[in-house]
Amino acid sequence: MSLAFPRRALLAGAAALAAPLVMPRPLRAQKGGSLVATTYPGIWDDSFREIVAPAALKTKGVEVEFQALFAVDQIAKFAASRGAPPFDAFVLDPGPRITAIERGMFEPFDGKKLTTLPKLPPQLVDQWGAGCAAQVVGIAYNPKKVPKPGGWDDLLKEPWVSRLGLTGFGTTFGTVSLIELAKVFGGSETNVEPALAELKKVLPKIAAVGTPAAMPGLFQQGQCDVMYTNTQTVMALKDRGVDIEFATPRTGAVAFFTTLHIAKGSENVEAAYKYIDTVLSAPVQEALTRPPANLVPVNKDVPLSPNLPMKSLDEMSGFVTHDWAKINPLRGGWIERFNREMAK
Known part of the structure; x- marks a missing residue:
């Protein structure tokens, strides 16, 4: 989409977002002391290549090759x-993780093979994999342009709605x-109709409608001054000198974890355990908390950033x-409807 026309830029689906990232040749998992691992495009990919790959080679003797793919494309x-x-x-x-479990895409996971296991919260390791980063979601705003919003419903009121960056x-x-916006108006995690109905009412006022990947740029350029996002994006923009702060909605911030898993049929299972152990090690986790990655660590030996809401x-x-x-079976329809009704 062109950033010059943010108000009604057409939202592509997740597959379209990933289209430019299609690899020029199919990568196949390597045998021996090497493996192929996925990362998310952008900051995740850059940081894992610069931090995780050298650490895995140095500490575990494992060579890691990365593919940058959004979760749905994995x-x-x-x-x-x-x-x-x-x-x-x-x-x-979490959503794609549930899908992969249901489709039998993971090897069974044995957390006892991780030397880092004692340093991880117990709930982050199960029979399918291990959490590698915490995610905290709330509202970001420019304190020089708008007051601090108090809740999700404030996004649909002035002075915030006319400065809102909306994504699907x-x-x-x-x-x-x-979902949280829908709850304020009587909806639930399986009923987002109230949110869509309220958004329709204020759609002409909204400053920008765009893809998730476009939102940080639109915010940095001043084409919107409030958006919903995670703390990682807020800290990344702050590192660039952007006037931005994180607001925890009155109903609470949202939390979830990003997780690592071994692919079913992998010929490099032991190397995969060593790779995951590297990602979860204190030195790597600490490095990933610094700019530009700004990840929320899961290793208990790594202190949290003072910029986080906990x-x-x-x-x-x-x-x-x-x-x-419950969300996964409905999400595809929500994406299609949002793109049809909001991104005109």
């Missing part, structure tokens, strides 16, 4: 591989934000969470 690419996994390790948010259900943070991971137990087994 699922699609694996499904199309017909038993010959195109990579050895996934990185996924194509990301985890977008989905949970719109002082320890334990506080996240009181944050808002969602049941993605």
Whole structure:
């Protein structure tokens, strides 16, 4: 989309977002002391290549090759591989993780093989994989342009609505934000109709409608001054000198974890465990908390940034969470409807 026309820029679906990232040749999982792992495009990919890959080679003797793919495209690419996994390790948010579990895409996971296990919150390791980063979602705003919003419903009121950057259900943070907006107006995590109805009423006033990937740029350029997003994006923009702050809605911030998994049929399972152990090690986790990655660590030995809305991971137990087994069957329809009705 052209950033010059943000008000009604057409939202592409997740597949379209990933289209420019299609690899020029299919990568196949390597044998021996190497493996192919997925990362998310952008900051995740850059940071994992610069920090995780050298650490895995130095500390574990494992060579890692990365593929940058959005979560839904990891699922699609694996499904199309017909038993010959195109990579050895996934990185996924909660919705795609549930989909992959339901489709049998993971090797069983044994957390006891991780030397980092004692340093991780117990709930972050299960039979399918391990959490590698916490995500906290709320409202970002420019304190020099608008007052601090108090809740999700403020986004649809002045002075915020005319400075709002709106995006849809194509990301985890977008989905949970719109669910929370729906709840304020009587909806639920399976009923977003109230949010869509209220958005329709104020759509002509909204400053920008765009893809999730476009929102940080629109905010930085001043084409919107308030948006829903995660703390990682807020800190990344702040590092660039952008006037931006994170507001926790009165109903609470949203929390979820990004997780790592070993692909079903991988020929490099032991190397995959070493790779995951590297990502979860204190030195790597600490490095990933610094700019430009700004990830929220899960290793207990790594202190949290003072810019986060909590002082320890334990506080996240009181944050808002969602049941993605209920959300997943509905999300595709929500994406299609949002794109049809909001991005005109």
